[in-house]
Each structure stands twice: as structure tokens, then as C-alpha cells.
Amino acid sequence: MVPIIQVKDLTYTYQNSKVPALQNVSLTIEPGQWIAIVGHNGSGKSTLAQMLNGLIAPQSGEVYIDGELLTEESVWAIRRKIGIVFQSPDNQFVGATVADDVAFGMENNGVPRAEMIPRVQAALAQVGMTAYADHEPARLSGGQKQRVALAGVLAQRPQVIILDEATSMLDPQGRHDVVSLMTSLRKTGQFTIISITHDIDEAALADQVILMDNGKVITSGTPAEIFAQGEMLQQHGLTVPLSEKVRQGLLQAGVKVADHYLDEEQLVKNLWTLHSNK
Amino acid sequence: MNKLIFGRYYPGNSFVHRLDPRLKLILNILFIVLIFFAQHWPSYVILGAVVVVSVWASGIYLSFFLRGLRPMLWLILFTVGLQLFFTSGQHVYWQWGWLSLSREGLINAGYIAARFLLIIFMSTLLTLTTQPLEIADGLEYLISPLRVIKFPVNEVALMLSIALRFVPKLMDETTKIMNAQRARGVDFNNGSLLKRAKALLPLLIPLMMSSIDIASDLTTAMISRGYRDGEGRTRYRILKWQMRDSWVLGAFVVISTGMLVLERMM
Incomplete structure (x- = not known):
């Protein structure tokens, strides 16, 4: 299978900066996966995301999307394959109403109006915002705006959806809504999802976690593999998921829980079976 | 604070609300032009009737229109005052130094006041019944011929x-x-x-x-999201000219022709 994303040896230094934001980053991502890129602020994760659709051109290295090399000629075709939801709910809302904003990307790509109407409706239904089609952005909550942004991305029928800290400015309810939407999108199997985040609980939902620091990939693996190395996460400025903290606390207190990473559900199951086995 | 500048839109679904914004913009301009052709009182009666019917059809309370009048009040009073005291005429009722109150002055001042009122009522009607976005769409359509001279x-x-x-x-x-x-x-x-x-x-x-x-x-x-420039873009939101828009335009043409004929006869 052709990897959906392949980057080779990416290096980039911002103007007025002495330290490179990315240093020799190479990655391969298979289609249909949910990848979480974690790292603290300034680790280079957002720079990497913006390089995937050509918003930033690498100073050296190559980006392949769906087997195609990203160049000045192919960049517009590639932007159609990759949809990005950005951090700020307000500053990416272009349209004057919800439906207008969802249609914005399709308008840019010259989709005929007759085709846009059903696609806007379908995308709004997918994110549960149909009732808000004629609302202005000022009347929506942050979580609702991010769902609209996601609908705008879905309407373009991309292969890759990148969420660049899309939940970091939301309240708990909004965050929950967006995360559960991502989970349901993963189930359709149509998209490769890349979530860039420093919310470790969100990263725990991914198939694969990539840890970045100082513009380099430190390590990658399944959430279980990464979160078992709690000390290393903390070294790179991240926290450990709640379930891992609880597990380690229990171990220290002498409770014989499992000796590997468990997500919340597994931990609860582990605890009650432990109790009933006594 | 949100309501300050563009909060003049009065949500509704009246006949006037549903008219095409292009029609409303054009009629506003034509109405103002027409007002300056009105030199005699019967024309003002006709124009006044047009405004009264339009306001009635919008289903909006008169108080909203009066609120639109308030910021213009001093300008109106000032202009009317100028007309009143500085128009020279034959029938002088009162004089003090270089100030004089003549019959011509009174008539002129009355017409000026009527013109102001009519224009303000009509343009307030436009902003009260048309969302800013619709106005923007209408303007885009109206300036689209400028594309010929490479205007973006x-x-x-x-x-x-x-x-x-x-x-x-x-x-x-x-x-x-x-x-x-x-x-x-x-x-x-x-x-x-x-x-x-x-x-x-x-x-x-x-x-x-x-x-x-x-x-x-x-x-x-x-x-x-793929934005390059205006070229090759399609549009999601479009304006639809309806039957009622043609009717209103037709009615306006008939009324204004009638008024102009009347003006010529007097």
C-alpha cells in the first residue's frame, strides 16, 4: 500500500530564529490511521503540520502525499486532499453564516452550486450542526465553531484530516463533542486523522503516538508503549494520562494492578477483577 | 455593544424583507433621484404615499424609523433654518437685520424638510429590512460591470x-x-x-x-482551504429575482412616470 503521508529529512528554521523548528524529521503514515503528534509548545509539531499541505515550504527534505511529491505545481491538488482544523475557533471562520463557511472550500475549488448544496447539508449532518445552517458565527460556542470547521473540511472530501490543537481553546463540553466526533470519523475508515495536541488524554485515543521535542521525533509507538515510559514524557514537558497516574499510584500503594499501561476502561476492569479474585 | 453599528437590521419576514436586495438598493437610489425632480406639493403627496405604503408593508413600528431620524435631527434643523431665514422673497412676513422670513423661504424650508424625511425613511427601511450580508451581495451584483475595467x-x-x-x-x-x-x-x-x-x-x-x-x-x-483569488470560484449563496420583485419595480416605474408627467403639467 502507498503510504498516505511520507516525509523525508525535513528541516526548517524560522526567520529571526537560531534554533531550527524541525531537524531531519522523517515519518511514514499509513492510510486510515489515527496519529497523535504530541510535544510541548515549540516542539515543532505545528510546523510539521503546516508543511504537510505546503503552507510552509521545507528548506530541505521532501513531502509525499498519497505518493505524490509536494511541489509548487502539485500544492493545490494536495491541499484538496488534506483538511486542517486550526486552533482558534474564530479566526478560521470565513463565511458569514455556518452554511457559507462550510461551502467556502468548495467555492474555492470551483465545485458547481448544484453539487455544493447536498454536500453542505451532508457535512452539517455529519457534525450535528444542521439546525444551525443559517446562524452567524457570533451566535455559536467555540465547540460549535470547531464542528463547523470540521464540516467545512469534510465537505471537501479529504483523505487526511489534521487537527492542529483544535480542542485546546475549547471548554470541556466543546472538547468532548469534537473528540467524540473524531472517534466516529475514525470508525468510517475513510480518513487518516492526525491530531496535534498536548492533551495527553486525547492522544491516548490514537493508533499511534509520535513524540516530538526540539524539532525532532523523539519516539513513536502505540499509546500503551509511549505512556508506559512516564518519566520520558515528563522529561519532554508532557504529563502522563490520568489512568497511568492512578495505576502508578496504586502500584506504590501496594495494589497489584497490571504492570503495563491501561486506558481508563481497562483500568476499571482490571481493578474490579482484582477485587473479585481475592 | 454588538448591536451598535449593524444592529439596525430588524429581523422579520414581511413583504419588504423578502424583496431582492438588488431591487431595494436600486429603488433607494431611484427614489432619491426622483425626490429632486419634485418641485410641487402634489409630487410630495405621491412620494409620501409611497413611503407610507412601504413602511406599512414592512410591518415595522414607526418608532424604529424615528430612531433613525434622531442622529440627523440637527442637520435637518440647521438646513431648514438656513432656508427659512436666508431665502429672499417678495412676501416678507418678518425682518430683523439681514434675517428675513418670507413666504418663499417658508415653502422652500418645507420642501427641504420633506426631502430629508423621505430620504431618511426610505434608507432606514433598506437597512431595517435587509441584512448587511444581503446588502453586500446586492452591491457586488451592482458593481459587477466594473469587471470590464479590471476592478476586482x-x-x-x-x-x-x-x-x-x-x-x-x-x-x-x-x-x-x-x-x-x-x-x-x-x-x-x-x-x-x-x-x-x-x-x-x-x-x-x-x-x-x-x-x-x-x-x-x-x-x-x-x-x-484552497483560496487563491476570485478567479474560478463558484458561489454558494446566490440572489434570486422573484416575480414580486418585478411587480414592485413595475409599480415604481408607473408611479414615478406619473409623478414626472404631473410635474411637467404644472
């Missing part, structure tokens, strides 16, 4: 619509910055004019900075 019609229309969309956001931002400055002891409401103007400086600079930040974020988002 699509870009200007998108700029206008984004500007309208960000008005409430910038209002929020202003309130936030004002509160932050108040918490640091800035007084926006008291002191001399100069002092108050100075107090605005720490408000304007952060506001400018945050606008630039927003613009930069928005640019990134627009590019990643």
Missing part, C-alpha cells in the same frame, strides 16, 4: 463579507481590552476631551495588534 469585484465582495463577519468579533475584542485597561486604572469616560482622546491610545494599539493576528490566522486558514 469578487475580491472586494469577499473583503466586504469578511469585514461584516468580523465586526462583532472586534467589538468583543474592544470590550475585552477596555476592561483590561480599566482594571489598570484607565478612565475612558471622564476628563477633558484631550485626556479622553489620550486614553484611547492604549485601546487602539492592542486592538490593531489583535486584528493583525486575526488576519494572519485567517489567511492561513483560507489558503489551506
Whole structure:
């Protein structure tokens, strides 16, 4: 299978900066996966995301999307394959109403109006915002705006959806809504999802976690593999998921829980079976 | 604070609300032109009737229109006063130095006042019954012939619509910055004019900075969603000319022709 994303040896230094934001980053991502890129602020994760659709051109290295090399000629075709939801709910809302904003990307790509109407409706239904089609952005909550942004991305029928800290400015309810939407999108199997985040609980939902620091990939693996190395996460400025903290606390207190990473559900199951086995 | 500038739209679904914004814009312009052809009182009766019927058809209370009148009140009084006292005429009723009150002056002042009222009522009707976005769409259509001289019609229309969309956001931002400055002891409401103007400086600079930040974020988002320029774009929102729009336009043509004929006969 052709990897959906392949980057080779990416290096980039911002103007007025002495330290490179990315240093020799190479990655391969298979289609249909949910990848979480974690790292603290300034680790280079957002720079990497913006390089995937050509918003930033690498100073050296190559980006392949769906087997195609990203160049000045192919960049517009590639932007159609990759949809990005950005951090700020307000500053990416272009349209004057919800439906207008969802249609914005399709308008840019010259989709005929007759085709846009059903696609806007379908995308709004997918994110549960149909009732808000004629609302202005000022009347929506942050979580609702991010769902609209996601609908705008879905309407373009991309292969890759990148969420660049899309939940970091939301309240708990909004965050929950967006995360559960991502989970349901993963189930359709149509998209490769890349979530860039420093919310470790969100990263725990991914198939694969990539840890970045100082513009380099430190390590990658399944959430279980990464979160078992709690000390290393903390070294790179991240926290450990709640379930891992609880597990380690229990171990220290002498409770014989499992000796590997468990997500919340597994931990609860582990605890009650432990109790009933006594 | 949100309601301050563009809050003049009065949500509704009346006959006037549902008219095409292009029609409403054109009629407003034509109406103003027509007013300047009106030299005799029967024309003012006709024009007044047009306004009364339009206001009635919009289903909006008169008080909203009177509110639109308030900011213009001093201008009207001033102009009417000028006409009243500085028009020279044969039937002078009262004179004091170079001020005189003549019959011609009275008539002129009456016409001026009527013109002001009619224009203000009609344009208030436009903004009360048409959303800013619709007005922007209508304007885009009306200026589209300028494409011939390479005027970037699509870009200007998108700029206008984004500007309208960000008005409430910038209002929020202003309130936030004002509160932050108040918490640091800035007084926006008291002191001399100069002092108050100075107090605005720490408000304007952060506001400018945050606008630039927003613009930069928005640019990134627009590019990643495939925006290049106005060329090759399709449109999701379109205006539909309805039967009722043709009827209204027809009625207006008949009425204005009638009025012009009447003017010629007098």
C-alpha cells in the first residue's frame, strides 16, 4: 500500500530564529490511521503540520502525499486532499453564516452550486450542526465553531484530516463533542486523522503516538508503549494520562494492578477483577 | 455593544424583507433621484404615499424609523433654518437685520424638510429590512460591470463579507481590552476631551495588534482551504429575482412616470 503521508529529512528554521523548528524529521503514515503528534509548545509539531499541505515550504527534505511529491505545481491538488482544523475557533471562520463557511472550500475549488448544496447539508449532518445552517458565527460556542470547521473540511472530501490543537481553546463540553466526533470519523475508515495536541488524554485515543521535542521525533509507538515510559514524557514537558497516574499510584500503594499501561476502561476492569479474585 | 453599528437590521419576514436586495438598493437610489425632480406639493403627496405604503408593508413600528431620524435631527434643523431665514422673497412676513422670513423661504424650508424625511425613511427601511450580508451581495451584483475595467469585484465582495463577519468579533475584542485597561486604572469616560482622546491610545494599539493576528490566522486558514483569488470560484449563496420583485419595480416605474408627467403639467 502507498503510504498516505511520507516525509523525508525535513528541516526548517524560522526567520529571526537560531534554533531550527524541525531537524531531519522523517515519518511514514499509513492510510486510515489515527496519529497523535504530541510535544510541548515549540516542539515543532505545528510546523510539521503546516508543511504537510505546503503552507510552509521545507528548506530541505521532501513531502509525499498519497505518493505524490509536494511541489509548487502539485500544492493545490494536495491541499484538496488534506483538511486542517486550526486552533482558534474564530479566526478560521470565513463565511458569514455556518452554511457559507462550510461551502467556502468548495467555492474555492470551483465545485458547481448544484453539487455544493447536498454536500453542505451532508457535512452539517455529519457534525450535528444542521439546525444551525443559517446562524452567524457570533451566535455559536467555540465547540460549535470547531464542528463547523470540521464540516467545512469534510465537505471537501479529504483523505487526511489534521487537527492542529483544535480542542485546546475549547471548554470541556466543546472538547468532548469534537473528540467524540473524531472517534466516529475514525470508525468510517475513510480518513487518516492526525491530531496535534498536548492533551495527553486525547492522544491516548490514537493508533499511534509520535513524540516530538526540539524539532525532532523523539519516539513513536502505540499509546500503551509511549505512556508506559512516564518519566520520558515528563522529561519532554508532557504529563502522563490520568489512568497511568492512578495505576502508578496504586502500584506504590501496594495494589497489584497490571504492570503495563491501561486506558481508563481497562483500568476499571482490571481493578474490579482484582477485587473479585481475592 | 454588538448591536451598535449593524444592529439596525430588524429581523422579520414581511413583504419588504423578502424583496431582492438588488431591487431595494436600486429603488433607494431611484427614489432619491426622483425626490429632486419634485418641485410641487402634489409630487410630495405621491412620494409620501409611497413611503407610507412601504413602511406599512414592512410591518415595522414607526418608532424604529424615528430612531433613525434622531442622529440627523440637527442637520435637518440647521438646513431648514438656513432656508427659512436666508431665502429672499417678495412676501416678507418678518425682518430683523439681514434675517428675513418670507413666504418663499417658508415653502422652500418645507420642501427641504420633506426631502430629508423621505430620504431618511426610505434608507432606514433598506437597512431595517435587509441584512448587511444581503446588502453586500446586492452591491457586488451592482458593481459587477466594473469587471470590464479590471476592478476586482469578487475580491472586494469577499473583503466586504469578511469585514461584516468580523465586526462583532472586534467589538468583543474592544470590550475585552477596555476592561483590561480599566482594571489598570484607565478612565475612558471622564476628563477633558484631550485626556479622553489620550486614553484611547492604549485601546487602539492592542486592538490593531489583535486584528493583525486575526488576519494572519485567517489567511492561513483560507489558503489551506484552497483560496487563491476570485478567479474560478463558484458561489454558494446566490440572489434570486422573484416575480414580486418585478411587480414592485413595475409599480415604481408607473408611479414615478406619473409623478414626472404631473410635474411637467404644472
